[in-house]
Amino acid sequence: MVGFAPGKGDRAGLELGALLARSGKEDLRVVTVVPSWWPTPVAGGVDREYAAWSRAHGEGAVAEASSFLAEICPDVTGTAAWVSARSVSSGLLSESETPGTRMVVVGSGRGGGYGQVHLSSAAQVLLHASTVPIALAPRGFHAPAGTIGSRVTCAFRGGEVSRFIVARAAALCAEVGATLRVATFAVRGRTMYPPETGLHDEDMVMDAWVEQAHSLQAEALSGLQEVPADVETAVAHGASWQAALDRLPWERDEVLVVGSSRGGAATRLFLGSNATKILRVSPVPTIVVPEGALA
Secondary structure, three states, rough: EOOOOOOOOOHHHHHHHHHHHHHHOOOEEEEEEEEEOOOOOOOHHHHHHOOOHHHHHHHHHHHHHHHHHHHHHHOEEEEEOOOOEEEHHHHHHHHOOOOOOOOOEEOOOOOOOOOOOOHHHHHHHHHHHHOOOEOOOOOOOOOOOOOOOOOEEEEEOOOHHHHHHHHHHHHHHHOOOOHHHHHHEEEEOOOOOOOOOOOOOEEEEEEEHHHHHHHHHHHHOOOOOOOOOOEEEEEEEEOOOOHHHOOOOOOOOOOEEEOOOOOOHHHHOOOOHHHHHHHHHHOOOOEEOHHHHHH
């Protein structure tokens, strides 16, 4: 399901939805949320005028989305509809509970730069309350006609939640024929000069962390019931999250999967609070598996 805001010119969410639907051989449903009208009559007929405007806005959105679908993904079975709700987030959350909905796709807010994910207020709510994964398209994302996903990179930090997400990503890759990469990221803090614990101690700590990360990755992969044809692992660190992600090569038709969960300092070392730090510098579309989707 794609949340679509008409008249904004950025079709990134539709483009990503088409790629994911095509890759998984799924149907695509585009939903626009319009403001709900007053449930009781208002003097002067303002309520009727507002309801008429809201319906017209919804019908216009359906026509615009249908035109985009015919252009972007004529090979995918797609439908468009509008619903009324008190807010965009509440409307999308309600529609995400429709049987058969496996994922909700949204674009980025206008505040971010092109090629980057910027969380809108609606996306923020979805990430905290959704019971299905949320896919976020970088602003301006475009997938050429007929494109399917070739690789899924799963951000791995160790622990039960990460193993669960790797298992789900592996099953998805096996199902659609994509390759899987399990990657662990970390930000290395600034070195103190002169170091209080010795010149090479920080390097030793990082080397030990890298070795442990590889071991945890191998353990997670050994327990998979469904294994894609091609699996690789990677550990990347840098002075910032941007630098850490830039250490790895990325493909144009790749997606990054991250898990969102509460945690302390150790969790932040690997993934950052609710994955937002990695999310904001990801060079590819990102699928977030919220806490609500782990049940």
